[in-house]
Amino acid sequence: MSEKSINIKVKVWRQSDAKDKGRFETYDVSNVSTGSSFLEMMDAMNEDLVNSGKEPVAFDHDCREGICGMCSMYINGRAHGPDTLIPTCQLHMRKFTDGQTITVEPWRSKGFPVIKDLIVDRTAFDKILHAGGFISINTGNAPDANAIPVNKVDSDLAMDAAACIGCGACVATCKNSSALLFVSAKVSHLALLPQGKIEAARRAKAMVAVMDDLGFGSCSNTGACEMECPKGISLSNIARLNREYLVANVVD
Amino acid sequence: MAVLNSKVPEGPVHLKWSNYKENQNLVNPANKRKLDIIVVGTGLIGASAAASFAEMGFKVKAFCYQDSPRRAHSIAAQGGINAAKNYPNDGDSIYRLFYDTVKGGDYRARESNVYRLAEVSNEIIDQAVANGVPFARDYGGYLANRSFGGALVSRTFYARGQTGQQLLLGAYSGLNRQIALGNVTMYNRSEMMDLVIVDGRARGIVTRDMLTGKIESHFAHAVVLGTGGYGNVFFLSTNAMGSNGSAVWKAYKKGAFFADPAFVQIHPTCIPVHGDAQSKLTLMSESLRNDGRIWVPNKLEDAAAIREGKLKPTQIDEKDRDYYLERRYPAFGNLVPRDVASRAAKERCDAGFGVGTGQAVYLDFKASIERLGQHVIEDRYGNLFLMYEKIVDENPYKTPMMIYPAIHYTMGGTWVDYELQSTIPGLFVGGEANFSDHGANRLGASALMQGLADGYFVLPYTIQSYLADQITIARMNPADTPEFKKAEDEVNTYINKLMNVKGTESVDSLHKRLGKIMWEHVGMARNKEGLEKAITLIKELRKEFWEKVRIPGKAESLNVELEKANRVADFLELGELMARDGLLRKESCGGHFREEYQTEEGEALRRDDEFMFVGAWEYTGPDSEPILHKEELKYEAIEVKVRNYKK
Ligand SMILES: Cc1cc2nc3c(=O)[nH]c(=O)nc-3n(C[C@H](O)[C@H](O)[C@H](O)COP(=O)(O)OP(=O)(O)OC[C@H]3O[C@@H](n4cnc5c(N)ncnc54)[C@H](O)[C@@H]3O)c2cc1C
Ligand code: SF4
Ligand code: FES
Numbered sequence: 001m002s003e004k005s006i007n008i009k010v011k012v013w014r015q016s017d018a019k020d021k022g023r024f025e026t027y028d029v030s031n032v033s034t035g036s037s038f039l040e041m042m043d044a045m046n047e048d049l050v051n052s053g054k055e056p057v058a059f060d061h062d063c064r065e066g067i068c069g070m071c072s073m074y075i076n077g078r079a080h081g082p083d084t085l086i087p088t089c090q091l092h093m094r095k096f097t098d099g100q101t102i103t104v105e106p107w108r109s110k111g112f113p114v115i116k117d118l119i120v121d122r123t124a125f126d127k128i129l130h131a132g133g134f135i136s137i138n139t140g141n142a143p144d145a146n147a148i149p150v151n152k153v154d155s156d157l158a159m160d161a162a163a164c165i166g167c168g169a170c171v172a173t174c175k176n177s178s179a180l181l182f183v184s185a186k187v188s189h190l191a192l193l194p195q196g197k198i199e200a201a202r203r204a205k206a207m208v209a210v211m212d213d214l215g216f217g218s219c220s221n222t223g224a225c226e227m228e229c230p231k232g233i234s235l236s237n238i239a240r241l242n243r244e245y246l247v248a249n250v251v252d
Numbered sequence: 253m254a255v256l257n258s259k260v261p262e263g264p265v266h267l268k269w270s271n272y273k274e275n276q277n278l279v280n281p282a283n284k285r286k287l288d289i290i291v292v293g294t295g296l297i298g299a300s301a302a303a304s305f306a307e308m309g310f311k312v313k314a315f316c317y318q319d320s321p322r323r324a325h326s327i328a329a330q331g332g333i334n335a336a337k338n339y340p341n342d343g344d345s346i347y348r349l350f351y352d353t354v355k356g357g358d359y360r361a362r363e364s365n366v367y368r369l370a371e372v373s374n375e376i377i378d379q380a381v382a383n384g385v386p387f388a389r390d391y392g393g394y395l396a397n398r399s400f401g402g403a404l405v406s407r408t409f410y411a412r413g414q415t416g417q418q419l420l421l422g423a424y425s426g427l428n429r430q431i432a433l434g435n436v437t438m439y440n441r442s443e444m445m446d447l448v449i450v451d452g453r454a455r456g457i458v459t460r461d462m463l464t465g466k467i468e469s470h471f472a473h474a475v476v477l478g479t480g481g482y483g484n485v486f487f488l489s490t491n492a493m494g495s496n497g498s499a500v501w502k503a504y505k506k507g508a509f510f511a512d513p514a515f516v517q518i519h520p521t522c523i524p525v526h527g528d529a530q531s532k533l534t535l536m537s538e539s540l541r542n543d544g545r546i547w548v549p550n551k552l553e554d555a556a557a558i559r560e561g562k563l564k565p566t567q568i569d570e571k572d573r574d575y576y577l578e579r580r581y582p583a584f585g586n587l588v589p590r591d592v593a594s595r596a597a598k599e600r601c602d603a604g605f606g607v608g609t610g611q612a613v614y615l616d617f618k619a620s621i622e623r624l625g626q627h628v629i630e631d632r633y634g635n636l637f638l639m640y641e642k643i644v645d646e647n648p649y650k651t652p653m654m655i656y657p658a659i660h661y662t663m664g665g666t667w668v669d670y671e672l673q674s675t676i677p678g679l680f681v682g683g684e685a686n687f688s689d690h691g692a693n694r695l696g697a698s699a700l701m702q703g704l705a706d707g708y709f710v711l712p713y714t715i716q717s718y719l720a721d722q723i724t725i726a727r728m729n730p731a732d733t734p735e736f737k738k739a740e741d742e743v744n745t746y747i748n749k750l751m752n753v754k755g756t757e758s759v760d761s762l763h764k765r766l767g768k769i770m771w772e773h774v775g776m777a778r779n780k781e782g783l784e785k786a787i788t789l790i791k792e793l794r795k796e797f798w799e800k801v802r803i804p805g806k807a808e809s810l811n812v813e814l815e816k817a818n819r820v821a822d823f824l825e826l827g828e829l830m831a832r833d834g835l836l837r838k839e840s841c842g843g844h845f846r847e848e849y850q851t852e853e854g855e856a857l858r859r860d861d862e863f864m865f866v867g868a869w870e871y872t873g874p875d876s877e878p879i880l881h882k883e884e885l886k887y888e889a890i891e892v893k894v895r896n897y898k899k
Contacts, residue, residue: 003526016809017809017810032529033526033527033529035527035645036526036527036529036530037531037643040529040530040531041529043529043531043760047758047760047761049804050758050802050804050813051756051758051802053804054804055804055805056804056812056813058810058812060319061493062323062325062492062494063323063325063327063328063492063493064492064531064534065328065534065535065639066639066642067327067328067414067417068323068325068327068328068492069322069323070318070319070323083642085638086642090639090642090643092642092643115463115810116809116810119810121319122319123319123320123440125320126320126321126322126428126438126440129425129428130429130431131432133425133428134383134384134426134428134429135382135383135384135425136429137382137383137426138307139300139303139304139307139379139709139712140304140379140708140709141382142375142378142379142381142382143378143382144378145337145374145377145378145380145381145387145395146337146339146394146395148381149389149392149393149394150389150393151393152389152390152391152393155386155387155388155389155393156386158384158386159386159388159411159412159418162384162386162411162417162418163412163414163417165417166320166322166323189384189386190384193384193386195381195382195383195384196384
């Protein structure tokens with residue numbers, strides 16, 4: 001863990017609001033410890049901007065623990081930057097070298113319009129979940145938690161799918177801006193559990209319909225999403241979604 | 253004491269909640285549609301309460317500052333949630349969970365609330381499973397449990413190292429269902445700026461739309477705050493960057509008493525600070541203490557050699573290691589409560605045995621890996637080990653983790669009665685934002701339990717009792733209600749004042765300075781002199797803030813610096829109240845350790861004769877001192893003892 005200090009240039013997307021055309025600007029950031037996180041580097045850059053009376057670069061972030069899914073930067077051509085299985089907040093400066101220029105852009109997708117600088121509007125994801133990303137049960141009606149045993153294998157697979165943080169890197173990475181990895185993760189998580197199985201087909205159909213309406217593209221199976229997903233959500237979830245979707249259409 | 257009426261129902265502790273429910277007032281279904289409830293916050297308490305109220309038929313408006321309710325800070329909870337299911341058949345019961353929680357809180361929590369919490373804990377697990385929460389299971393298909401600090405039974409349910417995420421996604425899915433049905437209107441990226449009171453009752457809030465800067469008013473018959481804790485007053489903490497105390501602080505200034513602000517929890521197992529650029533601290537779940545052993549070298553020269561990089565921890569022989577928790581607390585060992593473990597780490601580091609930068613100790617998995625195999629450790633904590641490796645660049649399967657205590661949770665918060673109602677009628681507060689259940693120290697895996705207990709199982713009853721009298725109140729239109737107009741004007745004036753300071757210092761730099769004062773004087777060990785000094789320093793810094801803060805950009809658009817400035821301005825007031833409260837409490841209990849009050853062995857010295865009370869502070873104005881009100885604590889179902897984790 002021998003950390004050093006590097007100087008870098010950050011070429012970052014600036015856009016004052018949804019209507020603005022936007023442009024890149026480049027800032028020098030010096031004396032960055034390679035032990036800092038990428039967002040700490042961005043903090044230092046913003047501190048310099050504020051100190052010179054300029055508006056800091058707006059970006060989304062909150063937990064800085066890789067779990068809230070809020071941080072979302074396209075760094076050097078990759079969603080969440082040059083490391084695997086992490087969102088932007090878990091990226092560290094030791095992945096970069098002295099003198100490097102780092103390009104930072106927002107997610108670019110029709111489904112996620114830019115709000116300001118690096119902040120995009122991801123409410124489309126919520127809307128997809130409103131369509132069916134739940135089990136229809138009211139508070140207070142639940143049977144004892146151990147009344148229905150759940151096969152450990154299914155339960156583990158459900159957990160793998162439920163680990164999705166809703167960041168949108170899959171959409172940002174996909175050349176068609178498809179949201180299928182995200183949708184399939186929720187459909188799989190619930191379909192794998194006996195509690196969620198009952199509504200599985202209906203859920204799949206309703207969520208896919210909203211996804212299509214919101215302007216996300218279709219999936220052409222290139223698998224780029226899986227490579228960039230910070231939580232390793234597997235493409236096999238898409239296969240599971242397709243099965244549920246087929247069932248729903250057969251039933252109709 | 254007349255001012256504080258905790259409204260604890262009659263009867264023995266185990267019958268109070270059933271008595272309450274049997275005798276409470278109900279609202280008929282047709283009237284529910286005419287009643288509005290505002291829920292600020294969509295963490296575990298907010299999301300579960302909003303969904304439950306909507307299912308019952310009330311009209312709900314919910315607010316959060318993130319872009320989606322799913323991102324509330326609860327998402328980050330790792331280790332687990334407690335319940336008294338006794339599935340492992342190891343002797344657990346509702347009474348034992350109640351007992352452990354009151355004892356863990358060092359006898360500074362309200363007995364009746366804690367009993368109710370333990371009583372509803374089992375239903376939470378049922379509800380979560382029904383919502384699709386994929387808790388860990390055994391090969392038989394039944395739910396698995398692990399142990400947490402402060403307990404001798406295994407009662408913690410978990411979903412890998414992402415329990416908070418899964419529970420929140422469960423509550424959020426229920427919320428989504430109600431949003432889709434039109435029963436909840438969701439306001440994302442919306443920050444509560446003030447509470448509106450009409451005729452002495454909470455009737456709404458003023459918010460700032462964080463995208464446009466627009467100031468808006470919202471009416472409701474009752475307001476619920478589930479806005480989380482105020483740990484970020486220390487700048488560095490395990491809380492999310494946006495976690496703040498502003499909602500409860502604005503409520504305080506409108507008349508909601510603030511209880512026990514000095515009770516802050518320091519978590520023993522966090523990744524140590526790496527340098528000045530540090531923006532937050534990362535927790536390594538307490539569940540790791542199930543399988544990890546905490547140690548430092550027992551020779552000063554070895555510790556020094558490690559700090560200088562001349563020795564590696566793996567080169568230190570067993571006989572040269574000091575497993576200080578196992579040594580000092582043979583009965584609980586590595587599983588002592590958080591406050592005890594944190595102080596013990598500080599004690600060793602202060603004595604010169606610290607590793608890393610000197611402010612770190614080891615958490616070592618070697619023995620468990622040898623005993624259970626690496627795959628078992630991976631299955632239990634895989635994501636935490638990965639997170640550690642990404643941050644620190646060391647492989648914790650091969651070399652011990654380094655950890656150090658960090659600010660984690662705030663036990664203090666808005667004072668609430670048994671119904672979770674504050675001293676302002678119609679204002680209810682739940683989850684980490686209130687004070688009620690954890691006393692002076694919270695046990696691990698109990699915050700998630702409390703959040704969901706409040707939201708799913710307590711507030712849906714108690715708010716109904718309140719609303720039963722409110723059916724004659726027609727919906728108010730904020731535009732023609734003077735109280736709303738006035739509150740909006742005040743918010744606008746306040747924002748203008750912030751924007752017009754036009755100083756030279758960034759919000760973060762001022763916040764960091766506040767954090768330093770708090771950590772040094774109102775942190776893990778406190779004393780009279782330091783607390784008095786903190787009050788003076790905070791006052792000075794507050795003055796400086798209002799002369800020097802610099803907020804570029806406009807108020808009428810997305811402005812991150814303005815959002816931060818609003819929160820830090822409140823922290824600069826709240827920090828002072830915390831120091832005041834710490835000064836008043838001339839005893840050591842739970843997370844509050846006053847150096848003047850300790851035993852010869854360095855253990856906390858509680859002073860029940862004088863301090864067995866909840867201290868609730870009343871705001872009296874910007875230039876006058878707050879007034880303290882005491883709620884005396886009575887323990888009827890439990891014998892008050894000195895906490896002992898040695899035997
Ligand atoms: C890293 C970490 C790990 C943890 N692990 C555990 C664990 O394993 N077990 C356990 O029991 N506890 C754990 N805790 C504690 C627990 O997570 C929290 O105490 C709990 O989740 C708080 O929930 P809450 O609903 O009260 O508030 P939060 O989840 O903090 O939610 C607050 C909500 O209020 C909103 N809000 C805040 N201010 C405003 C405002 N001014 N205007 C509008 N909206 C606002 C936010 O948007 C958010 O929706 C952990 C905490 C941390 C930091
Ligand atoms: S599937 Fe992966 S990339 Fe897509 S939203 Fe979920 S976590 Fe992010
Ligand atoms: S800030 Fe929460 S995932 Fe990155």
